[in-house]
Amino acid sequence: MAQTEPQSVFRLDRINALILVAVFSAAVLLYTKWAKEGKPLFLRKIPGLDAVEEAVGRATEMGRPVLFVPGIAELDEIETIAGVSILGRVAKIVAQYDTPLTVPVRYPLVLAAAQEVVEQSYIEAGKKDNYDRDTVKYVAGEQFAFTANVNGYMMRERPATNIYMGAFFAESLLLAETGNAAGSIQIAGTARPEQLPFFIAACDYTLMGEELYAASAYLSHEPIMTGGLKGQDFVKMIIVICILVGVALAIFGYGNWFIDSFTAS
Amino acid sequence: MRTTIPIIVAFLSGLVLALAPFFREDNWFGGLKQELTEWLIIVGGFTLLLGVVSITRVNWTAVTRRKEGWGYKVLTLVAVFAMAIPSVLSPEWSTLFGRADGSIYDWLFVNLQSPMMATMFATLAFYIASAAYRAFRARSVEATILLITATLVMLWRVPMGEWILERLPGDIPYLLNTYIMGGANMAVQRGIIIGAALGAASMSLRIILGIERTYMGKG
Known part of the structure; x- marks a missing residue:
């Protein structure tokens, strides 16, 4: 009788998304901590x-x-x-x-x-x-x-x-x-x-x-609330850098592995 | 205590829903997402009564005080109960009850509610025309570019316009599809979507951690 390998309880194919969630959460928490400590954080006018x-x-x-x-x-x-x-x-x-x-x-x-x-x-x-x-x-x-x-x-x-x-x-x-x-x-x-x-x-x-x-x-107007917004901006900057790196790699024909690492299943 | 318990509930529910996508759905933790979604439907069902109470109280007050347009409020109340009561009665008592074909609910839905919804939706065409007129007035360079682009895209999207554009020199439909819709339009939409997704995630995190409490009436 053929034996099948036991499946992991984790979705290992979504590990890339989990890493992004972890980085995002860390950025938000870090900026919130800084905001709590009284570090001035700039928010653009809306x-x-x-x-x-x-x-x-x-x-x-x-x-x-x-x-x-x-x-x-x-x-x-x-x-x-x-x-x-x-x-x-x-x-x-x-x-x-x-x-x-x-x-x-x-x-x-x-x-x-x-x-x-x-x-x-x-x-x-x-x-x-x-x-x-x-x-x-x-x-x-x-x-x-x-x-x-x-x-x-x-x-x-x-x-x-x-x-x-x-x-x-x-x-x-x-x-x-x-x-x-x-x-x-x-x-x-x-x-x-x-x-x-x-x-x-x-x-x-x-x-x-x-x-x-x-x-x-x-x-x-509460500093602790603005910490989350700054964390969000930080991750946005990372995403923009990733897009630029991806575009540059794709232009020179080396982009597939990089793009695949962001692909959701 | 009045704030602490809701924050704990929000923290645990948020944590489960945030982590559930990283677990397989056939194990107990991955299945919790479905379980919580079902709880939401059940809680939502209970609160339906709140809606009925609110709509009745607001309209009944207007009727008893003879506010302007009180006749319409009477009609609203009649409509609410004329739809609701027969639909919750057992169809075993009469074929007019329940929600099946031939019931009172079905008749009201097909002959009144559905055409009224369609009419409201159809009026959108006129609203689009007036909004487009205001948006496309060529008052500046940007507005003029918007006007020209929008005219070409709209022309391309209707059969007669496509027929005309195909007969003009240069592959205009291809250029519109590739550079306007697939290029500039798509890039801007993706930018907004990425920003919105990060904003939603940031707000979710603030709620899960109890930093954002305004939604439960705490500043």
Whole structure:
């Protein structure tokens, strides 16, 4: 009877990815440690995030609400978690200015998380009495029913500021164009390249890709949070060097082993 | 305690999900990813009630206070319960119940919900036209380059445009495919994707380690 070799419990074919995860984690932890120790870390300006406070101020002056849409994906999407984290920062500014806030959501889990986040922001701003449980509301589970509801709200209530942060799909342009028609100042952020052109065309400021994930740390102004961003930049630099080395090796016909070492199974 | 337990849960769940791809799925650790995904579906199912409560409370308040457009809120409430109640009743009681063909739920879905969704999606064409008009206005050198490139790519993507381009000197469709779509466009998209992936990984790490707590209402 032929005997088969026992298989390893590890995916040895993914060892390259594991090495990258280890390098990445080490870089993030190292920069976070440095940030904790008080080492100054430079962060480039993100105009879209600098505009958030100004946009909320505009809403306050106009006496109109701020609309925040944390994407239309479920809470297991990291983009939605990023959106909810930014909501916490925005809600605190909104609470300080006593501006009405509306947060329509598509999933009950997002509803629960967003309600908790907004309530905590009002508490931290010392405005717990101003918190309305229906600030965050579940409007519809279907993509276009959700869009119809939010668009209707924009045209009726004419919010002064619309903030879209999270995962968006075909509804991105429907939302952004309606907000534009309603005369709102609009700030959007998504990590989906296929939706970015729509937001860029219809919004005043757009956070692209990684900027969405950096937003919460950026708005927090906490050094410990910026450590993660610097670690990320360090790994990005390594990737750029690897790409350049790969291109140079490929041009001279020696690149196969190098490219194969980055291939995922 | 209110923060510590969620952070421990996030740490353990995040660690398992981050390491699971490096283990074979047929062993207990590799299988934990599937197990956790099923837990998420179960938890999500329980929270569905929260959604129903929220939509009912928000709309009912608007109706009782006779806010502007309250009639539409009544319609929303009727629609929610007209779809939900017959769909959860047993089809053994009547063929109108459940979600099979011929049920109330199916009739409402096919004849109302589905056409309304399609209508909303179809309006996208008009929104694209107005957004494109704004984006492609040749106000600067960059906008003019964008306008010319976009016009050529759009022309290439429609049958009549492709027919015209094929008859012009020089292999324009090949050049567009190789240098615009496969070159500049692809390079930019990959740059954004790599940046976004690293951003997502960095944020995940901050959550797993409990540095980022805003998502649970802690600053």
